Every structure is written in C-alpha cells, then in structure tokens.
Amino acid sequence: MRNFSFIIVAISILFSAAVSAQPVNINTAGPEVLAEAINGVGPARAEAIVAYREQHGPFKSVEDLREIKGIGPVLLESNRDKLLVTSD
Template identity: 40%
Template sequence: MKANLFAVLLSLSISYLPVHAASEQSSKLPAIPIQKSTVKIELNKADSHALTKVVKGIGQKRAEAIVKYRTEHGSFKSLEELAKVPGLGNQFVKNHLNELQEAFTVN
C-alpha cells in the first residue's frame, strides 16, 4: 500500500516538474515590442480602396466621399480638412485625429 502511494506521488511530482520548468523559462524570455507600420498613405494620391479600413470608421462609402471631394476641390492641405468631406464631419475628424495622423500624410 505504501509502495503504491509512493509511486503515485512520485509520478505526479515528476509530471509536474517539466510544466513548472517550462513556465519559469518562458517568463525569462525578453519581451519583443510590436511596432506599428510607419508607412503612411498619401491622402492626395490614394484611391478609395487604399483608404478603406485603415482608420476605424472609414469604409468604402467614406473613402469614395474623400476621393470625390478631392476631385472636386483639389488636394487636401491638412488632415483637418477632412472635416469638410460630406459624411465625415468635424466630430469624426476630432474623434479620430490621432488615428488619421498615424495612417495618412498630406504632401
């Protein structure tokens, strides 16, 4: 009986060791920072397809509105000018300005 109990305890402790060692080893690995893409889309050259899904809230309809506005009014001089695009407006640009600045450039 003691031998069986000892065998069970020994097998449990042996099966625990590799799991414990692996968890300790993985916690010692250095963290690798995730970098966002630094490539920005040129707002005055991009087509509607390139503008979609780069910034949350700019889908196909809004991207087409951006291209249409640019065609009718000329190149954008700043990202804030996107507020004049029908369907975007001041509130959208204000709420998403950081995302817009990370995703687009105006040259």
C-alpha cells in the same frame, strides 16, 4: 507541416501590420486604401473623399477631411497618426 503553416500565418500578420502602420497620403490614395487605413471609413465614405479631392483639388491639411459629410473631429483625431498630406 503544422509548424510551417503557423509560421506562414504569423509572418503574414506581422507583414500586414507593418504595411498598415505606414501613414496614408490622402492626396494620392485610392478609395480601397483609404477605407482600409482609416478606422470608421468604409467604401462609400472613401469614395466621397476621393470625389471631394477630385472636385476641390488636393487637400492642404488632414483637417480638410472635415469638409466631407460623416467625418468629424472624433474620427479625425482617432486616425490622425495614420494620415499624411503631401502634394506628390
């Protein structure tokens, strides 16, 4: 039984790593997904990203995130590979 529990935990960790490895579309993701996917972005800043998107329309590039207070070049560069912009 102990080995079974270990296997379940290991599979869960591997699955969550695989899911989080997928880039996040900043034009469609909700605040929960954004906060989870972007290192250095918590719930409040994720809400600010969504509010900015709703007010100004879809992001044209990942660089547009720099318009949001608290998102600077260092945060953006450290997360660039996790972010995606599409118009879908």
